[in-house]
Amino acid sequence: MKKLIVGNWKMNGSLASNAELLGAVLRQLGAGPWGSDVAVCASAPYLAQLQSLLQGSGVAWGAQDVSAHESGAYTGEVSAAMLKDFGCRYAIVGHSERRQYHHEHGELVAAKARRALDMGITPIVCVGETLAEREAGYTEVVVKRQLAAVVHLLGHCSSEIVVAYEPVWAIGTGLTATPEQAQAVHAVLRAQLRVATTHADRNRILYGGSMTPANAAELLRQPDIDGGLIGGASLKAEDFVQIVNASAPVTV
Numbered sequence: 338m339k340k341l342i343v344g345n346w347k348m349n350g351s352l353a354s355n356a357e358l359l360g361a362v363l364r365q366l367g368a369g370p371w372g373s374d375v376a377v378c379a380s381a382p383y384l385a386q387l388q389s390l391l392q393g394s395g396v397a398w399g400a401q402d403v404s405a406h407e408s409g410a411y412t413g414e415v416s417a418a419m420l421k422d423f424g425c426r427y428a429i430v431g432h433s434e435r436r437q438y439h440h441e442h443g444e445l446v447a448a449k450a451r452r453a454l455d456m457g458i459t460p461i462v463c464v465g466e467t468l469a470e471r472e473a474g475y476t477e478v479v480v481k482r483q484l485a486a487v488v489h490l491l492g493h494c495s496s497e498i499v500v501a502y503e504p505v506w507a508i509g510t511g512l513t514a515t516p517e518q519a520q521a522v523h524a525v526l527r528a529q530l531r532v533a534t535t536h537a538d539r540n541r542i543l544y545g546g547s548m549t550p551a552n553a554a555e556l557l558r559q560p561d562i563d564g565g566l567i568g569g570a571s572l573k574a575e576d577f578v579q580i581v582n583a584s585a586p587v588t589v
């Protein structure tokens with residue numbers, strides 16, 4: 338299975354800086370196909386720009402959220418059908434910043450994943466424990482509970498999701514889970530997916546949390562780490578491309 342490297346730009350960017358960043362990423366990546374799948378997720382107003390700039394490039398794009406509702410009186414929301422209209426490939430759901438600042442809970446995250454899948458958009462379901470939860474020994478319990486809400490709703494369709502393990506204490510902090518810590522949690526998530534679906538071999542489980550060119554290769558070498566969700570480093574073309582290159586098997 339090819340690894341998947343996804344940039345999460347968060348609430349950053351402008352028409353000018355996005356064009357510059359993507360131009361540099363495409364130039365530095367060189368002609369595809371690459372050893373890994375590559376995508377970037379931007380804020381909603383810029384998705385049409387991504388559609389146009391990335392057309393035919395081999396780099397996919399996605400949204401950072403999607404509504405749990407189909408359509409109607411939900412001011413400010415963006416539906417999965419709207420994203421699909423533009424050719425959106427991925428939608429991040431349940432990012433810890435949304436769980437923390439927007440009080441998103443398991444069932445809501447699951448409903449968002451369902452809406453995305455219904456429109457043929459791959460949800461990137463984020464799970465992860467806080468530092469207090471890790472220190473109290475609850476890491477497994479927390480991530481399993483977060484993933485359980487989603488697989489409970491999706492059933493056998495769970496094989497179609499991407500999961501991102503993002504320890505909250507590692508996001509944007511410069512602290513990274515060690516490869517061993519990350520692998521241990523990924524193995525737990527993999528086992529949980531195997532119980533939920535007979536096609537768990539299709540699930541890619543990404544690691545996210547201060548991944549950089551310096552630590553990417555070691556993390557991505559772990560057997561159950563199938564790629565990365567990259568925040569800060571995805572805003573620098575050189576760093577992002579170095580992570581993509583670190584994720585791809587060397588071909589001679």
Ligand code: PEP
Pocket residue numbers: 345347503507508509510511545546547548566567568569570
């Ligand atoms: C993220 O926001 O998904 C993330 C992993 O951020 P960072 O790489 O900056 O820690």
